[in-house]
Amino acid sequence: MDSPDVESGRPAKRDEPVSTDPEAAREASVPRQRRPPAQEQASGAPGSEAPAGGPAEAPAERFWRAGRLEPMPIRKLPKAPPSIHILGPTVFLVALGVGMGESYMWPRLVLVFGPEIRWLFLIGVTLQAVVMLEMARYAMATGESIFFGAARVFKPLMWFFFITAIAVYIWPGHLSAGASAFERVTGIPWQATAVAGMLLVGVVFTLAKVVYNLLENVLSICIGLLVVGTAVVAAMVGSFADLASTVTGMFAIGYMPEEALSPAWFPIIVGSIAFAGPSGMQQMWYTLHLRDKGAGMGAHIPQVRGLRHAGEQESMPSRGFMFDTSDSAEMGKWKGWRRWVAFDALLLFWGITMLVTISFTVLAQASARLDPGVTEVIRDGERDAALDAMAGAFSAAGSPVLGTVFFLFIALIGLNATLGLFDSFSRGQADMTYHFVPGAKRFSVSKLYAFFLWGLILFGIGVLLFGPADGPAAILDVLAFLSTFAMGAYCVVLLLVNNLTLPKPIRPGIVSNALIGFAALFYLGALFYSLFAFGVVVS
């Protein structure tokens, strides 16, 4: 249970403020982290007489006891940055979230059922924005991941996610989808692109000094190009009528054609709602990215380094930290952090996901107008054929360049998702392993990160070279059930963690709790209804 002084001796980072303003100077008096006195550690053990609902007082150091694990020392909350600067870990959620759902599944549903079906997308993305805010609540208040929070409530919950992550995310389906699109443009076999891409990701993350900084830079450029590019292309091929129907369709609340409730379509619609924005465990990993960004109390936790710089990796404290919620100045800073993350969640995450999917829907509607046969191909549901048809429609209309652009967007989405997923998976598994696998602390976090990263890469290459050869779509479809189940499960965990382990002044309100509870019912209810009523899993 080492609790080293993570601040001392830590090399200066590019991220660190160098301001001379008085507020920042006052912040410089943040007390150093110290090992809790032995008697304090003992007092946090199960059965201790910790007062509930507020920080426990101790002569030398104060702690917040949450659940049955080690108590969190009280530290200063850093001042929140201004929210107008659109830089932050949201880029990871956008990179992971803008995927096949936005580029293919929802445009497909619009062509089959009409733009009115998009109200379900609005519901799905809005729920995800609320989940994002609640994930951030725990991560920013403690500097711990949501996995650690789950372990504070009930350790088997954390192990459930550890195993689910391996079961769901070791398959390289997300990568093969983008690589297939790249094959359409260049003719290079998708397996070769996928293997080369995985090796490249492994080498780059291994050489990076601080993995987070590198990845945030790369993903920001990729997402920026995607957003700008889709807007430009949609502006060139779409029409006002396409856009107007796409936008107004989002507010046709309650629209549900009979066919949408059929055994053929209901599971697809449930899967599409799950794929609206980040799916599966991506929201849980967001808590790790917030921490590495230094959001809230994450500022007291060192960043994960690439394997080549593992020697410079600072020791990871054995638990997070809490701020003094009885101090009005600290609560003022907390409100600043909540504003910062709300801006990220609502404008950037929600807004960008909406904009990209609107652009893709406009593209799909334009392609169907140019070639009505596209609708039939898309209705049949074979993804590769549908993507071919959408690209072909643009080409047939005298703009072959647009078919190429369309495939390049799909390839770019695949690249973003691959970069984000490889990092996120390794980060999450390394975090859980470091804290909860006996003896793992003898390795640094950067070594554990590298272990999971290269394990994922080697397994992925093995599957691509020797696994089932029935194409990438089959791999993606199998993951949908588990992804949806994990989403329902993390909503339940979120309710427990935020309401049981946080001090009362920063617990979620009734509205947030109700929305997260609704999300849990929605994901799990629709999933099991589909399973028992129709005998099919979501797809």
Next chain:
Amino acid sequence: MGARTAAPAPAGGVLLYAEAALPGAAIGLVAGSFGAVTAALAGLGAGLTGAIAAGMGAPLALLGGVYGVLVGRGVVAPGAIGPAALFWVVAFPAARLAEEAFVAAALGHGAVLREPLLSFLLFQAMLSLGFAIGFLWLHERLAPRWFHRIRSRNPVAAALSAHYAPPPGRPPRG
């Protein structure tokens, strides 16, 4: 960290502002030539590729540069979405209109637009929000590095670089 007040032009003004506006212009150029790059990949003729590149790339590069100048002058707050969205809601439809006219002229087409002018402009204005966010996202990522790099010789960049000095993140080490 609000909007800076409009500053009087420093000595050697225009070139200094132009230099500070380069990231915006570069992003506009890249966005505009997005189609042209892929046109080359798709094996289209040099004529059509050039028409797309010039028709879209030049106006967006110019307007991206204008945005950079407005930021340098303090008219537009760096990193703020509202002013950027307002700027592009006018600039993006204008750039698209210029591109449609240029390509039609270059290819000898009689009709410039496929739909009525008002619908066209409204459609472009609505999509401009997406473009504005993407543009700003890239600008916030690239411009601070550029300002930092040229700040010793360019007072406009130095002022902007100072604005970006305390980024979000970790507290000073105690």
